[in-house]
Amino acid sequence: MLVEELLAAVGWTQQASLTDAASLPVCLLCVSVGGHTTEIMRLMESLSAAYTPRHYVIADTDKMSEDKIVAFEKDRSPFTINRIPRSREVHQSWSSSVVSTLNALRYSLPLLFRLRPDMVLCNGPGTCVPLCIAGLLLGILGMKKVHIVYVESICRVQTLSLTGRILYLLSDYFFVQWCSLRDKYPKAIFLGRLV
Amino acid sequence: MKTVFVTVGTTRFDELIESVTSSEVAQVLKARGYERLVLQVGNGSFVPDAASCAHLSVQAYRFKESIAEDMRQADLVISHAGAGSCLEALGAGRPLLVVVNDKLMDNHQLELARQLHMDHHLLYCTCSTLTETLKNMDLSVLQPFPPGRPEHFANFLDKALGVK
Numbered sequence: 001m002l003v004e005e006l007l008a009a010v011g012w013t014q015q016a017s018l019t020d021a022a023s024l025p026v027c028l029l030c031v032s033v034g035g036h037t038t039e040i041m042r043l044m045e046s047l048s049a050a051y052t053p054r055h056y057v058i059a060d061t062d063k064m065s066e067d068k069i070v071a072f073e074k075d076r077s078p079f080t081i082n083r084i085p086r087s088r089e090v091h092q093s094w095s096s097s098v099v100s101t102l103n104a105l106r107y108s109l110p111l112l113f114r115l116r117p118d119m120v121l122c123n124g125p126g127t128c129v130p131l132c133i134a135g136l137l138l139g140i141l142g143m144k145k146v147h148i149v150y151v152e153s154i155c156r157v158q159t160l161s162l163t164g165r166i167l168y169l170l171s172d173y174f175f176v177q178w179c180s181l182r183d184k185y186p187k188a189i190f191l192g193r194l195v
Numbered sequence: 196m197k198t199v200f201v202t203v204g205t206t207r208f209d210e211l212i213e214s215v216t217s218s219e220v221a222q223v224l225k226a227r228g229y230e231r232l233v234l235q236v237g238n239g240s241f242v243p244d245a246a247s248c249a250h251l252s253v254q255a256y257r258f259k260e261s262i263a264e265d266m267r268q269a270d271l272v273i274s275h276a277g278a279g280s281c282l283e284a285l286g287a288g289r290p291l292l293v294v295v296n297d298k299l300m301d302n303h304q305l306e307l308a309r310q311l312h313m314d315h316h317l318l319y320c321t322c323s324t325l326t327e328t329l330k331n332m333d334l335s336v337l338q339p340f341p342p343g344r345p346e347h348f349a350n351f352l353d354k355a356l357g358v359k
Contacts, residue, residue: 025358038279046345050358119356147356151348155278157306173355175348178310191351193343195282 028055028117028131028146036124037065039153041072042195043121053078055115059086059127082111086127101130108134112146119147124163132170151175152188154195160185196252198231199224200269200289202262204277207238211294214322215273216247223329225250233265263287271334276308281317285340291317292332294325316340 027047029040044054054073058065060083073079084107085100104127112120112134120135122128128150135146148171152164157178160168168174168185175189176182182190201215212234214220224232234255236242243255259265262283266272272284272291284291293308312319315338320328352358 025356042343043345043348046349048349048353048358050353149352153278154282154343155304155307157310159303159306161303173352177343189351191344191347194345194348195343 025051025118026053026055026115027051028112028115028120028135029057029122036153037068039151039195040121040123041068043123043151044072049077051077051119053080055080055082055117057082057084057111057127057131059125060084061086084108084111084127084130086125097126101126104130105133109137112138113143116144117146118144119149121149121151122163122167123151124153124161126163129163129166132167136170147172149173149175151194152177152181154178154193156181196230197228197270198233198268199229199251199271199273200233200235200262200265201273202235202265202280202284203237203239203275204235204280205237205258206275206277207236207240208275208294208296209239209241210296210298210322211273211275211325212236212239212241212243214294214325216243216253218249219326220329221248221250223326227329229271233269235259235262235265276304278304278307281308281311285311285316286342288339290334290337292328293317293319295319295321297321311340314338 054077056069056079058081066081069081085104108130112131116138120132122132132148135148138144138146148167150164150167150171152160152175154177156164158180160181168187173189174187175191175194176185177193179190182188201211203211230251232248232251232253234243234253236255236257242257243253245253247253266284266287266289269289272289274280274284274291274293276293276295281291281293295305295308308317308319311317315336317337318328318332
């Protein structure tokens with residue numbers, strides 16, 4: 001019973017559209033270095049001006065993404081850049097990954113509680129997991145329905161990334177860019193190559 | 196000047212840099228009409244100097260703000276299997292030969308290179324088969340790579356979230 005209530009609270013039984021049609025959607029985004037940033041920028045280019053303001057979240061160890069974001073959003077839309085500790089470095093061990101993810105959650109929760117976004121959009125780095133969990137918590141606590149939107153990287157043709165496998169279970173909308181993945185993951189949305 | 200641009204992205208791939216500046220490969224490239232070799236070596240252990248190749252004019256560097264210009268000017272791009280490099284070369288409409296680093300442990304990057312190869316968007320080899328591949332390659336079989344359609348994503352999201 002409790003589980004059903006919890007699931008209903010986060011919108012698993014039905015997809016709710018934005019409750020206040022007059023208010024503009026507030027996006028919260030998650031980016032990282034290299035390919036992840038490039039891909040999410042391409043997705044952002046396609047979103048209309050209705051998706052505003054944009055709050056970018058990057059890992060504190062990431063130097064390159066901030067410049068890319070500033071260059072992209074200049075004259076485009078109100079935006080902020082927020083840093084949280086990186087959940088996991090490449091090749092980091094499992095046990096220390098759990099610790100660093102919990103650490104990142106300590107930053108993600110206050111951030112999401114303050115920003116109350118309509119949507120969290122992310123595409124792969126482990127950094128987005130604590131943000132999405134925080135987003136789900138807002139829903140569970142009845143504070144705000146946060147739509148979790150995940151777009152798996154174009155690099156993933158046959159297998160999902162670790163983040164993808166986690167967020168396949170937690171997201172509202174899960175996009176893949178190759179039909180071989182759509183066949184393996186029935187809940188995934190396939191609209192062809194997006195980036 | 197017909198140019199070959201070699202890129203290893205943000206990583207390192209010493210074996211590729213060594214192979215491509217070797218006399219054997221340089222001769223093949225020369226025979227196929229290439230005269231200039233530009234190398235982006237990333238975090239590799241060495242940066243070849245202008246004299247590293249008897250047959251070709253060589254330019255090498257580690258990183259640049261943007262390699263778009265080098266891509267644009269290349270008649271052939273030889274790249275590691277990284278998605279960013281592949282997509283940038285294909286986006287620039289350049290013929291692309293991907294050299295797979297078979298010494299890398301976690302090679303999920305290969306998934307994309309393999310799929311793009313199956314779809315005839317790029318050629319594919321390892322360092323040990325580089326000479327042979329360059330000798331026999333037929334770039335005319337490569338198909339253009341159409342850009343992705345992020346607007347499909349945007350339209351879907353607008354409808355799903357009830358955004359006007």
